[in-house]
Amino acid sequence: MPVQRLNHAVLYVRDVKRSVAFYREALGFDVVMEMPGAAFLQADGSSNDHDLGLFQIGEAAGPSQAGRSTVGLYHLAWEVDTLDELERIATKLSELGALVGASDHSTTKALYARDPDGLEFEVSWLVPAELIDDELLAARTRIRPLDLAADKERYGGQTRGGVGVSVPA
Numbered sequence: 001m002p003v004q005r006l007n008h009a010v011l012y013v014r015d016v017k018r019s020v021a022f023y024r025e026a027l028g029f030d031v032v033m034e035m036p037g038a039a040f041l042q043a044d045g046s047s048n049d050h051d052l053g054l055f056q057i058g059e060a061a062g063p064s065q066a067g068r069s070t071v072g073l074y075h076l077a078w079e080v081d082t083l084d085e086l087e088r089i090a091t092k093l094s095e096l097g098a099l100v101g102a103s104d105h106s107t108t109k110a111l112y113a114r115d116p117d118g119l120e121f122e123v124s125w126l127v128p129a130e131l132i133d134d135e136l137l138a139a140r141t142r143i144r145p146l147d148l149a150a151d152k153e154r155y156g157g158q159t160r161g162g163v164g165v166s167v168p169a
Helices: 016-027 083-095 134-141 148-155
Strands: 009-013 030-035 038-042 052-056 076-079 099-104 108-114 120-126
Touching (some): 009 016, 016 052, 016 083, 083 099, 083 108, 083 120
Parallel strands (some): 009 052
Antiparallel strands (some): 030 038, 099 108
């Protein structure tokens, strides 16, 4: 049986309390379990036991060198249901000084941010399969700056996004 989805991610962080506060404020995660030096968070509406585990390794920990001088994970990506929600998160990430990029990948509209330890993550909305046309498919190899206003005008702010990879049947 093939893998169906990612159940959770676990990150090593310098200060678990600081990271919990960030993920709660930035993405609305709730703490479902804590223990000394560790916390387990769940996204609103998730059916997972937890979506994110955080393990504290201390303030002396060096920055991740993944992708610069070592192999390692580049980023995690979470999906949101609507463009209105993507816009709300973009505003919140900007307020927190965490937003580092916003890209239009044709069928995926994406925000990129860094947590307090500099670990990168993505928050994205996927164009529903029934709204993907030949123009969008042809543009999938080009990355453009994200224009949320134009996307909301085209798709609607409350249109529910696709799940996983939105590819027409």
